[in-house]
Amino acid sequence: MNFNTMKKILTAVIFLSLFLANTSIASLPKIVATTTIIEDITNKIGGDKVDVVSLVPIGGDPHLYEPIPQDAITISKAQLILVNGLTLEGWLTEFIDNSGTKAIMINTTTGITPIQSSTYANSPDPHAWMDAENGIIYAENIKNALSEIDQENQAFYQANFDAYKKELETLDQKMKDLIQSIPDEKRVLITSHDAFQYYGRKYGIRLESILGTSTDSEAQTSDINRLYKVIRESKVPAIFIESTINPQTMKQIAKDTKVKIGAKLYADSLGEPDSPGGSYTGMLLTNTENIVNGLLGKSSIEVEGNDAENGGKSNIIFFIIFGVLLVGGAFVMFRKMNA
Numbered sequence: 001m002n003f004n005t006m007k008k009i010l011t012a013v014i015f016l017s018l019f020l021a022n023t024s025i026a027s028l029p030k031i032v033a034t035t036t037i038i039e040d041i042t043n044k045i046g047g048d049k050v051d052v053v054s055l056v057p058i059g060g061d062p063h064l065y066e067p068i069p070q071d072a073i074t075i076s077k078a079q080l081i082l083v084n085g086l087t088l089e090g091w092l093t094e095f096i097d098n099s100g101t102k103a104i105m106i107n108t109t110t111g112i113t114p115i116q117s118s119t120y121a122n123s124p125d126p127h128a129w130m131d132a133e134n135g136i137i138y139a140e141n142i143k144n145a146l147s148e149i150d151q152e153n154q155a156f157y158q159a160n161f162d163a164y165k166k167e168l169e170t171l172d173q174k175m176k177d178l179i180q181s182i183p184d185e186k187r188v189l190i191t192s193h194d195a196f197q198y199y200g201r202k203y204g205i206r207l208e209s210i211l212g213t214s215t216d217s218e219a220q221t222s223d224i225n226r227l228y229k230v231i232r233e234s235k236v237p238a239i240f241i242e243s244t245i246n247p248q249t250m251k252q253i254a255k256d257t258k259v260k261i262g263a264k265l266y267a268d269s270l271g272e273p274d275s276p277g278g279s280y281t282g283m284l285l286t287n288t289e290n291i292v293n294g295l296l297g298k299s300s301i302e303v304e305g306n307d308a309e310n311g312g313k314s315n316i317i318f319f320i321i322f323g324v325l326l327v328g329g330a331f332v333m334f335r336k337m338n339a
């Protein structure tokens with residue numbers, strides 16, 4: 001075989017593999033989910049037949065998210081946008097209008113009876129995913145949407161949904177049983193923001209939080225005082241922080257009332273893929289186990305990031321830099337004097 005023939009074959013192979021790679025990616029429906037929770041449920045139903053990304057990244061706060069320029073590109077290429085609705089994504093409507101996308105937008109909470117805010121009129125609580133039975137409704141809405149845009153794979157989506165539904169039903173019962181193992185008077189869940197109303201209503205645990213159903217506000221002294229009272233009266237051994245919210249206020253409350261931080265709960269985002277909260281079902285189960293162990297006084301966590309410690313650290317860094325400059329300066333002066 002001469003050099004030219006080899007070159008031709010090599011070029012053909014490169015073009016063929018590029019073509020195959022392109023067609024396999026291009027043929028998958030492009031789907032945008034607003035949160036990592038919706039992204040995971042979509043992956044469970046869509047499997048390798050869909051290409052789904054979440055706009056709000058892992059650990060991001062979907063109430064306060066600010067879209068980046070890349071999001072506009074992602075949205076403009078999408079065929080389907082899956083949103084939570086129920087006032088979660090206040091930033092989304094204007095953003096979608098401006099992006100000029102032709103994608104179909106589906107509300108994954110359609111069919112769920114929302115919990116209305118007791119403080120604000122027409123302000124439903126968006127955290128419906130905290131109830132595993134609602135998770136089945138999310139999954140069904142997603143299954144229907146996928147079947148609509150990709151009719152060829154309808155049977156595949158249906159089979160995945162059927163299996164996932166069974167998994168969620170089993171999980172739902174397990175969560176109920178776990179919460180029931182906490183003595184009645186200690187069944188009080190104290191967290192940063194009101195993300196657990198659906199959870200509390202379903203699994204039978206009372207909720208108390210500093211912030212409302214959105215994180216878009218400051219903690220009020222009256223709310224903090226109310227929590228002190230609840231902690232004293234219920235004698236709970238632990239209160240809880242959330243993975244997407246700054247823990248400092250909860251940490252201070254724990255210190256003042258001499259209770260522990262039970263765990264860091266997953267509220268508005270999944271955890272990293274390899275963590276126990278890396279999937280929707282994993283998040284619900286891990287939260288439940290942590291709530292039970294925390295309220296039974298079996299486990300607690302230390303929260304990092306004490307202000308005084310940070311101050312100490314920056315002092316040390318300052319002295320190191322100062323020391324290096326001093327020695328360096330002396331060295332340069334010494335060299336000059338001897339030159």
Ligand SMILES: [Zn+2]
Binds near residue numbers: 193194195267268
């Ligand atoms: Zn929230």
